[in-house]
Amino acid sequence: MTSIRIAIIGAGMAGLKAASTLHKTGMNVTVFEKSRGLGGRLASRRTEFGHFNHGAQYVTARHPGFAAYIEQAKSFNAAQNWKPNLHHGQETSPQQLGNLALDHWYQGAPQMNKLIGPLVEPFEILKQHQITRIEQLDTRSFALHDDLDGKFGPFDGVIVTAPAPQTAQLLQPLSQRYDPIGDVVMAPCWAVMAAFETPLPTAFDAMLHPSPAISWAARSNPSDDLFHRRCPDPWVLHASPNWSRDHLEDDQERVIEKLLGALRDVSGVKLPDLHSVQAHRWRYARTETPLGSSHLNGMNGRVIAAGDWCLGARVEAAWRSGQSAAHAMIETLIG
Amino acid sequence: MTSIRIAIIGAGMAGLKAASTLHKTGMNVTVFEKSRGLGGRLASRRTEFGHFNHGAQYVTARHPGFAAYIEQAKSFNAAQNWKPNLHHGQETSPQQLGNLALDHWYQGAPQMNKLIGPLVEPFEILKQHQITRIEQLDTRSFALHDDLDGKFGPFDGVIVTAPAPQTAQLLQPLSQRYDPIGDVVMAPCWAVMAAFETPLPTAFDAMLHPSPAISWAARSNPSDDLFHRRCPDPWVLHASPNWSRDHLEDDQERVIEKLLGALRDVSGVKLPDLHSVQAHRWRYARTETPLGSSHLNGMNGRVIAAGDWCLGARVEAAWRSGQSAAHAMIETLIG
CATH class of the missing domain: 3.50.50.60 (FAD/NAD(P)-binding domain)
Known part of the structure; x- marks a missing residue:
């Protein structure tokens, strides 16, 4: 035209x-x-045994237009519902809990970056x-x-x-x-992708604000059968904005060590052996002060x-x- | 596409x-x-000697998008500025006068319905x-x-x-x-198109609210040379919303007689002989209560x-x- x-x-x-x-x-x-x-922060990293979703962890659809988009993506098998067994950490505000309770959560399928498929x-x-x-x-x-x-x-x-x-x-x-x-403020976020040889002994699939260092920890849950066959328990940890700022220039190795230590303290058990682990630094991750x-x-x-x-x-x-x-x-x- | x-x-x-x-x-x-x-109410009626603009009389362009449209129409010679010598009747509110003072007025060229040309x-x-x-x-x-x-x-x-x-x-x-x-309210409007054989003896090209019966009277001003050569003084009268409602089902002849009588009373002189005259009833003309x-x-x-x-x-x-x-x-x- x-x-x-x-x-x-x-x-x-x-x-x-x-x-x-x-x-x-x-x-x-x-x-x-x-x-x-x-996909930007709708990110999935391919490893020898499958994918990790190391950026955005889930998607909500409060706006009718985006809800229709998610329905379209589901009809293409590019999105799926996600209902983790969620642990709310002590730093979760009542408002956050209220918002969580109202939302349905979605992920890309089979991995997060597929969510852009319909576009x-x-x-x-x-x-x-x-x-x-x-x-x-x-x-x-x-x-x-x-x-x-x-x-x-x-x-x-x-x-x-x-x-x-x-x-x-x-x-x-x-x-x-x-x-x-x-004037817009975006916080950095260190992400750790850890694949444990045996399941992490916790009743939860996801933890919100489990510790000051970790704002989010979840079983990376791509509906990727190959992945699940080869690796028993893949987790993604997101460091909190403050922790990420304080450790922005740290080495990956040191970040991995500290965040896995924080996860161990939270779960109160010895972590299973690692099959593999890597880290990714998002320099601009979560928007703290939007444009408006x-x-x-x-x-x-x-x-x-x-x-x-x-x-x-x-x-x-x-x-x-x-x-x-x-x-x-x-x-x-x-x- | x-x-x-x-x-x-x-x-x-x-x-x-x-x-x-x-x-x-x-x-x-x-x-x-x-x-x-x-063109709808951007209306022009062709007569034996030219066009009358018997609907919308002028256009303002306060919104930047529409101002750009008017500029485009002007570049196509489909719009022109209009600066009548305006008489403000006693029923004009200070707010109306303030708004008028801020506005530039435009008309379609050579007649009102050409304003839609670029579309x-x-x-x-x-x-x-x-x-x-x-x-x-x-x-x-x-x-x-x-x-x-x-x-x-x-x-x-x-x-x-x-x-x-x-x-x-x-x-x-x-x-x-x-x-x-x-809930939207649109008032009716009787319009009279009168072509006088000789100029109406008034210093004004347009009168706003000159009388309770007439909300607007103006020299119909199409930039149409043929028209101006053949007809010395073409006027359009718009009856007020109340008058139009009260006379909604009247005959055209009676409407013409009454509104020309009101114009005579306003101008305080004997009207020139008519070359021709006709009336048009807009059942839905001016929006009084918009949707919002x-x-x-x-x-x-x-x-x-x-x-x-x-x-x-x-x-x-x-x-x-x-x-x-x-x-x-x-x-x-x-x-």
Whole structure:
């Protein structure tokens, strides 16, 4: 229908939701993703024996639009309900418990990063392309530059869905309108993926705030039979924001040792032998102070910031922000 | 891109704005218009010697999106500024005067109904098709029936932009969600188009609330040279809402006589001889009590009501409502 050219930076939930919506309106969409995989923090790491979900642990669907998306994903076998036997740690506030009680939890199937499946349409996705600069060519078009001297474009519109600090770095040179992104706070998160040779002796599948160091510990539960056959008990630990900040530059080995020690203290038993263990540092994980609006636009509506950090620390916040950014771009470029 | 089929009822500003936006996203749009012309109350009547603008008299552009639309229309020579020498009658409130002072006024060029020009794209428009019933075929599709036993469809989505009472009649059989449309109040308006043989002896081009009977009187000002050559002084009178209600079922002749009498009393002079005169009754003209939201949807977001009466008695309210309805339909059908 049109020859409108759109660049989207980031192939997480927000970026792919925006890409999918704009692609379906006939726009020519290119997604730039700095890593090798899709999904952002909807992340799964493949190991010799299966997958760990080491990023987002579960998804809620309070908004009707996102609830419909989850239903669609379930019909594609890309999502499933998850009802862990949950232990609430002492630091859980009554409000958090109330929210938990109201929610259904979902995961991607067979692993978390499959949750974006329904959004992957035949638009172009350039992986391992890290965009470092957005160049304004004229009032209506933009070029993107990557870290390898590549230049892409021109584009009629750009949607940036990187974590807030990286989005701010890309957009603040263009206009003061993007200054509020600088007020967004995203906490880091150290994640440990531990595969125990024998089951961890606990009655729970998941623990919320079990200790000051650990904000979340759960059996990584991909519905992946191969995985379950080969490895009896895979766990993912997420360090708390404060602990992660205090140990941001620590070695992986030291992080693993300390967090497994904290898990041992919580469970009160000797941990089973490890089959394997690894750690991943999310530099920007949980949004602590969101932007407070579903997206932020500037450059006459042609360069739009989006991401979970616009509305809050939830996967559905990312989806809604991506949708909102896409609709704002439609308003700018179509009417 | 897609084979989404959309029906839009009404080819006024709201309906055509929605149609244009959805057409540009690749949807297959059909517009049903009960009259012979486009534009709804952006109306111009062709006479033997030119056009009268007997519906909306001028357009304001307070919203940035609509201001951009007016600029686009001006670049197509489909809109022009209008700065009449205005007389404020005694019934004008200070707030009305304040609003007037802030506004720029625009008209379609060369006549009012040309203002919709930028919205007319190559989608199908069926004129003289009065839709009398919307039939739900299943949860995802609908058929339209007209007053001549015609049946159209199936459609994946329907946007109804008729005046509120007619929209209510079409939608309320489908769902209680449309009940609030019944609270919208639109006043009737008798319009008189009088062409005087010689100029009306007044210093003003337009009079706001000159008398209890007349809410508006203005030189109809189409930039139509042919018209100006042949007819020295064309005026449009709009009767006030109360007067129009009291005389709703009167004969045209009686309405013309009374309103010209009121104009004579206001101007305090004998009116020039008439070259020609006619009247038009707008059964639903000015919105007195709007819906209060930009559109109203139901049937899982697939049947949406829109129109100036959603937001208020302004042409730009119609444009914004049409845009808002289109974006809601995009959210339902595209994501």
